Amino acid sequence: MINTAINISKVSESKFTSIDLDNVTFGTIYTDHMFFCDFKDGEWQQPQITPYQPLQLDPSARVFHYGQAAFEGMKAYKDEHGDAWIFRPEENWKRINFSARRLAMPEVPEEVFMNGLKTLLEMDKQWIVPGKGNSLYIRPFLFATEAGVSAAPAAEYKFMIICTPVQAYYKGGEVKVKISDYFSRAANGGVGATKAAGNYAASFYPTNKVKEEGYQQIIWTNSTHEYLEEAGTMNVFFRIGDKLLTAPTDDRILDGVTRKSLIQLAKDEGIEVEVRKVSVKEVTEAARKGELKEVFGAGTAAVVVPITGVGYQDEHFDLPKLDNPYSTMLKEKLLNIQYNITEDKYNWTQKI
Amino acid sequence: MINTAINISKVSESKFTSIDLDNVTFGTIYTDHMFFCDFKDGEWQQPQITPYQPLQLDPSARVFHYGQAAFEGMKAYKDEHGDAWIFRPEENWKRINFSARRLAMPEVPEEVFMNGLKTLLEMDKQWIVPGKGNSLYIRPFLFATEAGVSAAPAAEYKFMIICTPVQAYYKGGEVKVKISDYFSRAANGGVGATKAAGNYAASFYPTNKVKEEGYQQIIWTNSTHEYLEEAGTMNVFFRIGDKLLTAPTDDRILDGVTRKSLIQLAKDEGIEVEVRKVSVKEVTEAARKGELKEVFGAGTAAVVVPITGVGYQDEHFDLPKLDNPYSTMLKEKLLNIQYNITEDKYNWTQKI
Numbered sequence: 001m002i003n004t005a006i007n008i009s010k011v012s013e014s015k016f017t018s019i020d021l022d023n024v025t026f027g028t029i030y031t032d033h034m035f036f037c038d039f040k041d042g043e044w045q046q047p048q049i050t051p052y053q054p055l056q057l058d059p060s061a062r063v064f065h066y067g068q069a070a071f072e073g074m075k076a077y078k079d080e081h082g083d084a085w086i087f088r089p090e091e092n093w094k095r096i097n098f099s100a101r102r103l104a105m106p107e108v109p110e111e112v113f114m115n116g117l118k119t120l121l122e123m124d125k126q127w128i129v130p131g132k133g134n135s136l137y138i139r140p141f142l143f144a145t146e147a148g149v150s151a152a153p154a155a156e157y158k159f160m161i162i163c164t165p166v167q168a169y170y171k172g173g174e175v176k177v178k179i180s181d182y183f184s185r186a187a188n189g190g191v192g193a194t195k196a197a198g199n200y201a202a203s204f205y206p207t208n209k210v211k212e213e214g215y216q217q218i219i220w221t222n223s224t225h226e227y228l229e230e231a232g233t234m235n236v237f238f239r240i241g242d243k244l245l246t247a248p249t250d251d252r253i254l255d256g257v258t259r260k261s262l263i264q265l266a267k268d269e270g271i272e273v274e275v276r277k278v279s280v281k282e283v284t285e286a287a288r289k290g291e292l293k294e295v296f297g298a299g300t301a302a303v304v305v306p307i308t309g310v311g312y313q314d315e316h317f318d319l320p321k322l323d324n325p326y327s328t329m330l331k332e333k334l335l336n337i338q339y340n341i342t343e344d345k346y347n348w349t350q351k352i
Numbered sequence: 353m354i355n356t357a358i359n360i361s362k363v364s365e366s367k368f369t370s371i372d373l374d375n376v377t378f379g380t381i382y383t384d385h386m387f388f389c390d391f392k393d394g395e396w397q398q399p400q401i402t403p404y405q406p407l408q409l410d411p412s413a414r415v416f417h418y419g420q421a422a423f424e425g426m427k428a429y430k431d432e433h434g435d436a437w438i439f440r441p442e443e444n445w446k447r448i449n450f451s452a453r454r455l456a457m458p459e460v461p462e463e464v465f466m467n468g469l470k471t472l473l474e475m476d477k478q479w480i481v482p483g484k485g486n487s488l489y490i491r492p493f494l495f496a497t498e499a500g501v502s503a504a505p506a507a508e509y510k511f512m513i514i515c516t517p518v519q520a521y522y523k524g525g526e527v528k529v530k531i532s533d534y535f536s537r538a539a540n541g542g543v544g545a546t547k548a549a550g551n552y553a554a555s556f557y558p559t560n561k562v563k564e565e566g567y568q569q570i571i572w573t574n575s576t577h578e579y580l581e582e583a584g585t586m587n588v589f590f591r592i593g594d595k596l597l598t599a600p601t602d603d604r605i606l607d608g609v610t611r612k613s614l615i616q617l618a619k620d621e622g623i624e625v626e627v628r629k630v631s632v633k634e635v636t637e638a639a640r641k642g643e644l645k646e647v648f649g650a651g652t653a654a655v656v657v658p659i660t661g662v663g664y665q666d667e668h669f670d671l672p673k674l675d676n677p678y679s680t681m682l683k684e685k686l687l688n689i690q691y692n693i694t695e696d697k698y699n700w701t702q703k704i
Contacts, residue, residue, distance in 0.1 A: 028500045066553050185539070
C-alpha cells in the first residue's frame with residue numbers, strides 16, 4: 001500500500017434534505033459520497049472518498065468484455081438512540097476476497113475495506129434513517145478497469161463502496177417459487193459460490209421464464225436437477241414437520257451471512273436444523289403429504305422472504321398459513337439484533 | 353428505431369501514422385473511431401460514430417454489479433488489391449443476439465449491427481494493414497448501462513463496436529493444454545454457449561492453475577468431467593488416426609464461426625469429421641497408443657492453434673510433429689478465403 005490514509009473530498013452541500021425517502025425506488029438514489037481505491041502497478045493506491053459521481057472508463061475496459069466483477073451487499077441500521085450499526089462486516093470482507101481469488105482479481109486489504117466502510121458511513125450517517133425496516137444498503141464492489149481486449153486477467157482494478165437508502169426490498173406481494181428442472185445458475189467447479197457479477201446476468205432469463213408462469217422466483221437445482229440449491233438470489237430454507245433443512249455451502253452455493261446467522265438463531269431456539277443436500281423428491285413428497293410447512297429465502301437485501309407456494313413441473317403446492325412460522329420468528333430475532341433492540345450475544349454487530 | 357441513420361462525428365486528424373504497428377501489443381491501440389447505439393425507453397436510439405473516447409457511467413451501472421454484458425470477435429482483412437473483407441458477419445450478429453436473449457438484454461437490430469460495422473470499417477479502413485497474418489480485430493459488445501443496484505435486468509444498454517489492429521494472437525511458443533478434472537466453465541442449463549463476459553472471468557483462475565503446472569490452456573470438460581468441451585477460449589478438435597473429432601454445440605459449448613468453417617473445409621477435403629461427444633477416456637487412450645495425432649484450438653482471435661502436448665491428471669502426452677498436419681492445411685485454406693487469395697465458393701466473405 002502506497003498510503004493507507006483516505007484522501008477525502010466532501011460535498012459542499014448534502015442532497016439528503018432534498019430527497020423524499022418515502023418515495024424512493026430501491027437502489028436509485030445514492031448518498032453524498034463514494035469510497036474508492038484503485039489497484040495498479042501491482043499495488044493498491046491511496047484510498048479516496050469523493051462526492052458521488054460518474055466514472056470514466058475506456059470502452060475496452062476489461063469489465064465490459066470479460067466480466068471480472070464481484071460485489072457484496074451489507075446494511076447499516078440506526079437504533080432508537082441514534083447510534084448506527086453494521087452487521088458482521090468481516091464476513092463481507094472475507095467473501096469479496098473469496099470472489100476476488102476465484103475471478104483472478106487482487107484481494108482487497110482488510111484496512112482498505114473496513115476503514116473505507118466506516119469512514120464513508122460516518123460521513124453519510126444521516127442517510128441511515130431510524131425505524132425498523134429502514135436501513136442503508138451498502139454496496140462494496142470490485143471490477144477490472146484496465147483498457148485492452150486481451151482475454152486475460154486485468155492488471156488494474158477499482159474497489160468501491162456506494163450506499164443507497166432502503167425500506168423494504170420485496171414491497172409486499174406474495175412470493176411463489178418454481179423449482180428449475182432445466183436451468184442452472186452454477187457449474188460444478190464453477191463460480192456459483194462467489195458473488196460474481198456474471199452469476200446474476202445468467203439468472204435473469206430463467207427468472208423471466210418462471211415469471212411468465214406466475215412465479216416470482218426460481219429455485220435453482222444442481223446439474224442433475226435433483227437437489228435444491230438457492231431461491232432467486234437468496235439462500236433457501238425448507239421446514240418439513242418441525243425440522244429446518246438447508247443445503248450446505250459448496251462451490252455452487254453462496255455462503256450467505258443471513259443464512260448462517262439464521263442457522264445459529266434457529267439452533268439456539270431449539271429448532272432441529274439439518275444442513276445437508278435437500279432433494280427435490282423429499283420436498284415435493286412432503287408437500288404432497290402436507291408436511292412441507294414453510295419455505296423461505298434468506299439474504300441481506302430481503303432479510304427473510306416467506307414463500308407462499310412452490311411449483312415443480314406440472315404440480316403446484318400452496319404452503320399453509322401458520323400462526324407462528326419459523327420465518328417470522330427468526331426474522332424478528334435477527335432484526336432485533338441488527339437494530340440493537342435486543343442483546344447481541346454473538347458479537348455480530350459493530351457500532352459505527 | 354428512432355432514426356437509423358448514423359450520426360457521424362469524425363476525428364480532425366487520424367492517429368494512424370503516429371503508431372508503430374509492428375510494436376503494438378494486441379488489443380491496446382484502437383482505431384480513430386468507435387460506433388455505438390444506446391437502448392433506452394424501450395427502443396434503440398440513433399446510432400453514432402464518434403472519435404474513440406472514454407465512456408461515462410454511474411458507479412451503480414448494472415454492468416459493474418450484475419454482469420449483463422456479451423461480446424463478439426471478428427476480423428477484417430485486406431487483400432493484395434487493397435480491398436477490405438469481413439468474414440461471415442451475419443454469424444456474429446446472430447450470436448450476439450443469442451447471447452443477448454440468454455442474458456435478458458435487448459437484441460441488436462441487424463441494420464444497427466451491419467450498418468454500424470460497415471460504416472466504421474469504411475471510415476477506419478487504413479487501419480486494416482495488408483499482408484497475411486495482419487488484420488483488424490473487431491469487437492462488437494453489448495452491456496447494461498442503467499444506474500441502480502436492483503438485481504433485475506436493466507432497462508438501458510449500450511451496443512458498441514471498437515477495432516484494434518492485430519498481427520498474431522499467440523505470438524509463437526508452444527501451446528500445451530491440461531484436461532480439467534475439477535473446474536468447469538459452464539453449467540448445464542447455463543450460459544456457456546453465449547459469449548457472456550462472466551464466462552471469461554470465471555475461466556482465468558483455472559487457467560492460472562494449469563499455467564503453474566507448465567500448461568498454457570485448460571481443456572474444459574462437462575459437469576462430470578468425462579467429456580471434452582473447449583480449450584481455453586477456443587473450440588477444440590482432436591485427430592485420432594485420420595479422423596477429426598469435435599464436440600457438438602449445446603448449451604455449454606460456443607457455436608464458433610471458425611469451428612463451423614473448419615468442419616466444412618475439412619469435410620470438403622475428404623476428411624472424416626465426427627461431430628459428437630468426445631470422451632476424456634478415448635482421447636487419453638488414443639494418446640497412450642500413439643493414435644492421437646493432433647489437437648488444435650479454433651477461434652477468431654487465434655484462427656487455428658496447434659497444441660503440442662496434452663496433460664491429464666498425472667499423465668502427459670506429447671503430440672507427434674507431423675509433416676502435413678490437418679491444422680496447418682485447414683488454417684491455410686481458411687486464411688486464403690479470408691484474405692481473398694482463393695475463390696470463396698461458400699460466400700463467406702463480404703467486401704467492405
